[in-house]
Amino acid sequence: MAAAATVVGVGGGAEEQDPECLPTSCRKHHGPEIRFPFRLKGKQHERCGYPGFDLSCIHHSKFPVLDLPFSVSAFVKHIDYKSQTINISDSEPQVCLPRQLPSLNQSAFPFQFLTNYYYEDVSFINCSQTQDKSSMYQIACLSDQSHQVYAFITSYTWLLVSCTKMYNMSLPEEIFHYGYGTITFDHLQLNWSKPACGKCEAQGKNCGFKKNNNSSSSKSQLLLNGSTECFDKPRQPSTGEVLGPSFLLLVVIAIYHAYRSNKMKKADQVKIDKFLEDYKALKPARYSYADIKKITNQFEDKVGQGGYGIVYKGKLSNDVYVAVKILNNVKGNGDEFINEVQTMGRIHHINVVRLVGYCADGFRRALLYEFLPNNSLEKFIASNQQKRSLGWKKLEDIALGIAKGIEYLHLGCDQRILHFDIKPHNILLDNKFNPKISDFGLAKLCSKEQSAVSMTTARGTVGYIAPEVFSRNFGNVSYKSDVYSFGMLLLDMVGGRQNTVTQNTSECYFPEWIYKRLDQGEDLGIQIEEDGDAKIIRKLTIMGLWCIQWYPVDRPSMKVVVQMLEGDGDTLIVPHSPFASTNPMPMTGTTGGRTFNSELEVISESE
Incomplete structure (x- = not known):
């Protein structure tokens, strides 16, 4: 840009614009354009801007900083000179806009909420x-x-x-x-009423102080002696005149990429809208965010919280209680939301939680499930007292119900559903303590003929994730990964979520500790309340150890697990140690005479 430019005033006279007042920005071609009524401190003279509209640049940001009262600043993400609005953000760690809220309504501050x-x-x-x-x-x-x-x-x-x-x-x-x-305060909008430069922008002109004969007038003199007026924008040479056809080609390519990016974002939203339109046939109702606030009575009763967001208890108009899960992953392209809704739409089983409805209102998304009053299994296995309140017979029934639910996911739907996050926290209990599997945000669909699946990143909860999910050295990721998680859940039920056992001042990994005692025929050290409890504990422990074998090929399928849990357990044998194996066990492994090597074939995974 030239050192000086010619502008034409409203009255038709040509005047030379102060070069210090030409439009600028914090970084070249990045961030909002800074011009009257704003000025950039340290680069533009005071007469280039209106009082209270001073901006400054900091070295690590492309966005200018607006000084607020009491020496607090906000980052200006966008300036709309025509509508006289700015978008401010407190996303930087040193900014604390809530401290300035009382000052934003003061008359001395030129900006107000829209x-x-x-x-x-x-x-x-x-x-x-x-x-x-x-x-x-x-x-x-x-x-x-x-x-x-x-x-x-x-x-x-x-x-x-x-x-x-x-x-x-x-x-x-x-x-x-x-x-x-x-x-x-991310992208919060404020506006200003004075100076009223929007009319100039609407005419395609710039705004500034009225000129007088004293070009050296201070800002205060300009304010006292005159108001603002419109000026023609300085004519700039065309891109072709200055930079030639090669740069024009680059500009065209950049515009195309911007157009393509915008088109892809719109396509993502269209994808969600189309999916939800097609999904109407699967019955769950769609609610607006206003409906969600009404159903939860303004989010009054919080019943759970996790990495996915927060769960609230709600009530529908027909007095049906629901659990409303507010999703906090709202900045993605909607794939995870679609994944859970689509997965739940395929599931109709007594041991899987039922999806009642959903909300997709802009960036706000929520899922509504049937409300289960007894919370999660985690609550009842966390302490011996809670576990005794259920009894081992009921815990055995819960384990069998979970196994049947997972077997249904693997074999009962048109496509195999791999959950990838089986753990006590995701097992909910109804009023009769029947278990229901929940939270399908990490689930993956594949055909029943596909034994192995392709994954680019590990998914699940530490402590329940199968070894092959971390490293393909142990085998391919498949439905056997859910079997491993179920095995860890069974051992949780037996041991009450003990990760370690302290013995003679040394600590031992609980599954390994209980395996050694079981293998050596020693007492498991678990309190027995009724006759038959010891037999149930032994059966759940053996099944858990079979399921957590390091190599997927050594684990039974969920169909076999259900059959073994339904049996009396007398024919169950203790498996090889899951902690000492360096190679898969021979394919002749049996449990009480039952071979399941036909269930263990693995098809090579295609990455």
Whole structure:
């Protein structure tokens, strides 16, 4: 760009524009264009911008920084000069916009929230103890180890412990991340009313202070002596005139790639919409996000939380209770959401949780399942007291029900469904303590003829993931990977989630410890309440050890597992040690005379 440019005023006279006031940016061709009423400090003179519109650049960001009251800054992601709006973000760690909320409504601050937002009345409170309320939103940058600062919707009345109110504010609903307990200011929009330069932009012109005869006037003098006016934009030489046809080709290629990228994003959304349209025939209802808030009574009753998000208890209009899982993976292309909905639509089994409905409202996505009042199996095997409340006979029935559910996934559908996350936390219990397998976010579909599947990354929960999922040295990833996870679940049921056993001040891996005692005919050291409990414990332990064999070829299929669990267990033999094998066992391995080598054939995996 030239050192000086000619502009034509409204009255038709030509004037020379101050070269310091020409449009600029923090990084060349990156970030928003900075021009009047904004100015870039350190690069443009004070007369180039309006008071309160000063921006600055920092070395690690392409986005300029807007100075807010009390020396706090926000990153400006986008400037729309025509509508007079800016998008600000507090995504950088040193920014704490919640501290400045009271100042945003002050008349001295030139920016305000957009008037087309839906506003909530919010109270900010300071608590010396951590609060556990689903409609409260922690302000991390205002909190420390000694106190926590929360925001909550004033219309709700909560019993707050050790809290004092700081102030009330009316804030746009867009900043609340329902289900995640946070408030964020990523791409929050503000607008300004003065100076009114939008009319100039609408005419395709630039805006600036009215010119006077004193070109050296200070900014304060310009404000006192004149207002703003529109100027023709400086004519710039065409790209072809300056850079030639070779650069034009690069520009065309760049435009094509941008067009293609945008087209692919739209295709992703079309893919989700088309899938959901086709999915109507499978019965689950579709709900809006407003419906979800109503069903959960504004996310009042939280019943669970994990890496996937948060689960709330809800009630449908017909008094049917549901578990509403708010998904927190909303920045992807929707494949995981489609995966779980599509998988659940194929499943109709007493030992698999039923999908009632779903929500796909913009970036907000949720799944609605039948509500199971007794929570997860993890709750009942975590302690001996809880386990005794069920009894070993009921635990045996639960183990058999889980096995039948997995067998159905592997053999009972049109396509084989591999769960890849079998663990106590994902086994839910109904009012009669019947088990139901849940959480199919990591599931994978394959044909029944396909023994092995291709995976690019490991999936599952540490402690339950089969060795071959980590390393193909142990074999191919297949339905046998679910068998391994089920085996670890059985040993969890026996040992009460003990990962290690302390014995004479040394620690031993629990599955290995219980194998050695079983192999040597020693007592397992597990409390027996009724006659027959010892036989059940032995059967579950042996089955667990068969299922966690290092090599998939040495594990039984779930069909065989069900048959073995349905038997009396007298013919079960202890398998080879799962912890000492360096090579797969011979294919003549049997369990009480039953050979299952026909179930163990593995087809080579194609990567």
